[in-house]
Amino acid sequence: MPLLAILVLAAGTYAFRVAGPLARDRLHIPDGLERLLTAATAVLLIALVATSALIEGHGFAGWARPAGVAVAAVLAVRRAAFPLVVVAAAATTAALRACGVA
Amino acid sequence: MRSLWRTSDRGTLRDIALVCLADALVGASFGAIAVAGGLPAWVPISMSVLVFAGGAQFAALAVVLSGGGALAAVATGLVLNSRLLLFGFAVSDVLDGRRRTRLLGAHLVMDEALAFTMRHQDRARRRAAFWTCGIALFACWNISVVLGAMAGEAIGDTDALGLDAAFPAVLLALVVPALRDPRTRTAALTGAAIAVAATPFLPPGLPVLLALTGLVVPHLLRKTA
Numbered sequence: 001m002p003l004l005a006i007l008v009l010a011a012g013t014y015a016f017r018v019a020g021p022l023a024r025d026r027l028h029i030p031d032g033l034e035r036l037l038t039a040a041t042a043v044l045l046i047a048l049v050a051t052s053a054l055i056e057g058h059g060f061a062g063w064a065r066p067a068g069v070a071v072a073a074v075l076a077v078r079r080a081a082f083p084l085v086v087v088a089a090a091a092t093t094a095a096l097r098a099c100g101v102a
Numbered sequence: 103m104r105s106l107w108r109t110s111d112r113g114t115l116r117d118i119a120l121v122c123l124a125d126a127l128v129g130a131s132f133g134a135i136a137v138a139g140g141l142p143a144w145v146p147i148s149m150s151v152l153v154f155a156g157g158a159q160f161a162a163l164a165v166v167l168s169g170g171g172a173l174a175a176v177a178t179g180l181v182l183n184s185r186l187l188l189f190g191f192a193v194s195d196v197l198d199g200r201r202r203t204r205l206l207g208a209h210l211v212m213d214e215a216l217a218f219t220m221r222h223q224d225r226a227r228r229r230a231a232f233w234t235c236g237i238a239l240f241a242c243w244n245i246s247v248v249l250g251a252m253a254g255e256a257i258g259d260t261d262a263l264g265l266d267a268a269f270p271a272v273l274l275a276l277v278v279p280a281l282r283d284p285r286t287r288t289a290a291l292t293g294a295a296i297a298v299a300a301t302p303f304l305p306p307g308l309p310v311l312l313a314l315t316g317l318v319v320p321h322l323l324r325k326t327a
Contacts, residue, residue, distance in 0.1 A: 001141065001145050001149075001162070001166050001172055001175060002172055003148070004172075005172035005173070005175060005176050006145070006148055006149050006152060006153070007152070008176050009149075009152075009153050009158070009162065009175075009176045009179045009180060010149075010152035010153045012176075012179075012180045012183070013153050013154075013155055013158065013179070013180070013183045013186065014208065014209060016180075016183050016184055016185075016186040016187040016190065017186045017187075017189075017190050017208040017209060017211040018190065018204075018205065018208035019187055019190055019191075020187065020188075020189070020190025020191035020192070020193070020194040020208075020211075021190055021193075021194045021197040021204045021207065021208050021211075022204065022208075023191075023194075024191070024194040024195070024197075024198070034192065036317070037188045037191060037192050038192065038220065038280070038286075039283075039285070039286045039289055039317060040185075040188055040314060040317060041185065041188060041189065041192070041213075041216065041280075042277055042280040042281065042286050042289070042290050043286075043289050043290045043293040043294075043313050043314055043316050043317055044185045044293075044310060044311075044313060044314065045213060045273055045276070045277040045290075046274075046277055046281075046290035046291070046293065046294045046313075047290075047293050047294045047296075047297040047309070047310045047313030047316075048157050048182070048270075048273060048310050049270045049273050049274045049277070049294070050294035050295075050297060050298050051294075051297050051298060051301055051309055051310060052157075052160065052161075052269060052270045052273075053267070053270040054298055055298065055301045056164075056168075057164070057168045057306075058301060058302050059302070061266075064264070064267075065264075065266055065267050065270075068264055068267030068271065069267055069270045069271055069274065072267070072270070072271035072274050072275065073274055073278075075275075076271075076274050076275040076278040077278055080275075081120050082117075082120040082121050082123065082124035082272065082275050082276075083120055083123040083124045083127065085124065085271050085272065085274070085275040086124045086127045086128065086268050086271050086272050086275075087127065088271075089264070089267040089268060089270070089271030090127070090131075090263060090264035090265055090267050090268045090271070091264060092264065092267070093264030093266070093267040094262060094263050094264030095264075097261065097262055097264065098262070
């Protein structure tokens with residue numbers, strides 16, 4: 001990945017980030033829209049979780065990774081500490097792979 | 103900085119520390135996966151400092167490691183980061199100071215900082231949560247990516263350690279509290295199903311944006327009920 005690609009990605013990302021804080025003064029966001037933005041955030045993040053857990057390239061990522069993420073889901077719903085959630089996910093996936101599950 | 107500590111309650115500080123630890127594991131995974139995949143160490147390190155968005159970094163890395171071009175990697179990262187436009191508006195009330203502060207704070211707009219800011223109604227507490235989480239995570243994330251990149255060559259096979267499961271896991275832990283609201287939950291689960299179903303047919307990055315169509319489902323259900 002060339003440096004130029006990283007710089008373009010960084011500049012574009014920063015542009016997305018800075019638009020809200022700079023436009024705030026001239027733009028009032030109604031309550032309804034703010035609630036919609038909150039819901040939209042949750043939708044995007046869950047979609048990112050689902051695709052990164054299940055998909056590799058254009059196909060299925062195999063069983064080991066989604067199994068690890070499923071363990072993370074159970075722990076997260078039970079309000080386990082964040083580091084425990086991450087370590088349990090990686091450990092489950094690693095253990096399954098060690099047993100020969102892709 | 104001291105006033106930030108005073109305004110943040112202990113529970114929030116503890117949670118932020120735990121998220122930092124979790125993200126440090128994810129950041130180390132990112133550095134290790136990139137270097138083990140054959141990229142020079144400066145690629146994951148400069149990406150982490152300049153782009154500073156875990157989701158886009160992992161997505162762009164996946165495109166590059168699976169043989170895609172730099173243009174596809176940039177496009178994927180940008181599509182994924184377009185959500186930061188929404189986040190920027192959602193936290194813009196805490197970035198209301200001098201222009202320089204706003205420009206600096208904007209770089210810290212991300213999933214975790216938004217999640218912590220959203221927990222509070224009071225403006226001073228929102229501001230404290232945003233800056234504390236933002237600064238702490240920026241430091242932890244970048245240090246851990248450097249350490250991961252250094253360890254990457256020694257580790258070799260990062261999949262054997264299950265490191266690829268670390269990123270979705272931490273994202274899930276962050277978003278679970280928002281799913282207690284039934285309408286958000288319906289929208290999120292529908293959106294996720296749509297994104298996964300669309301993945302074989304669309305270029306990387308787009309399926310996640312398509313998930314937003316899930317937002318209309320709770321409205322449709324309410325009308326037919």
